[in-house]
Amino acid sequence: MAKVVLDAGHGGSDPGAVYEGRQEKDDNLALALAVGEILENNGVDVEYTRTTDVYHTPFEKAQMGNRTDADYFVSIHRNALPTPNTGTGVETLVYNDEGIKADMARAINANLAELGFANRGVIERPNLVVLRRTRMPALLVEAGFIDNEADNAKFDSQFDEIARAIADGILETLNTQAAAEAAVQPAADPVTELEINPALENTEEENSESPQYQAGESQMQMRRGPYISQDPLYRVQVGAFENQQLAERLSYRLQMSGYPAFVLYQSPYYKVQVGAYRYLDNAVLMERRLRMDGYETFLVSQ
Ligand SMILES: [Zn+2]
CATH class of the missing domain: 3.40.630.40 (Zn-dependent exopeptidases)
Structure with a gap:
């Protein structure tokens, strides 16, 4: 509804x-x-x-x-x-x-x-x-x-x-x-979403401004595919929608603000998440930044 x-x-x-x-x-x-x-x-x-x-x-x-x-x-x-x-x-x-x-x-x-x-x-x-x-x-x-x-x-x-x-x-x-x-086919394969997502390009910029985010590491992890890796990864979730368009919209807005955001489909939700961090502290730093920008967030791992 x-x-x-x-x-x-x-x-x-x-x-x-x-x-x-x-x-x-x-x-x-x-x-x-x-x-x-x-x-x-x-x-x-x-x-x-x-x-x-x-x-x-x-x-x-x-x-x-x-x-x-x-x-x-x-x-x-x-x-x-x-x-x-x-x-x-x-x-x-x-x-x-x-x-x-x-x-x-x-x-x-x-x-x-x-x-x-x-x-x-x-x-x-x-x-x-x-x-x-x-x-x-x-x-x-x-x-x-x-x-x-x-x-x-x-x-x-x-x-x-x-x-x-x-x-x-x-x-x-x-x-x-x-x-x-x-009329639209649902559900892209989540790994494909990550690979094609332009947000990966933004991680470089994040990295140079805030080395503690270790965004370079997250970039590598994401390309390898977080679902295959056995290492726990922390991500900051900013929203979950049944409607793909709404998820893409939020992701785009986050990207325009410089966040390494992407959309992940986990049935039945399109989840908008930011970053992928090996260390919890880095995910917490990102979450704090998002909250200061007015977003409601919570941390997810793996
Ligand atoms: Zn008024």
Whole structure:
């Protein structure tokens, strides 16, 4: 079952945008709960970062999402500009305009536009914490401007339709993805995955910066194949997914941050792991670094 984290933006001591006493955090929560109800009625497993008026930092919100191992993280907000009544319409923010999250963002925007909102498009915001620090495809929906009278009137009079439009955008993308996956052959041989993985190239760089990682050694071990070797090897696991694409995505992100990450298939999971270390201490050092970067990790051996 697909799992989606819904994040009602802001909360508690952080009202978000405020316009004539109307607080963004309240609109966000009401809409997130309404979207979640529709998703649940359609067989989606839904988790929320909040269901009440409480404050969490964006980093905590991302961490909460990561702990669920959900397939998607959807943050619900309303927009505002420094001068009220100058902005109108909907937009959806993503880390970068690529892949399934961008497809989902477009589907949501298109559905909301059908209700009469101006479609401001999909916008890249790589520095937003809930988009940057979440491990799964993440998007942030700006459901109209809270500082625009017309957008607010539409938000209030068509609230159910707006929730439906966002939920449908999510469901359409989930269904398309499920259909695509059903058509794909599963499960590459794990040793092949290791051999072809470009992460092996990164180990050199790790090695020169941090000799204590002994990444050169791990590189040799990995090429020999950890399943054949009798030596215990320690690796840092950052995630496990039934969905190969999600695993590849996380692995790619780790590689882009300089980590020697790779995907290992152990039925039924695609496991995203970093490094292969003969010495536990080196694996612990790597784990500490990953945790400082906001990843949830645990150590695996052999
Ligand atoms: Zn907001």
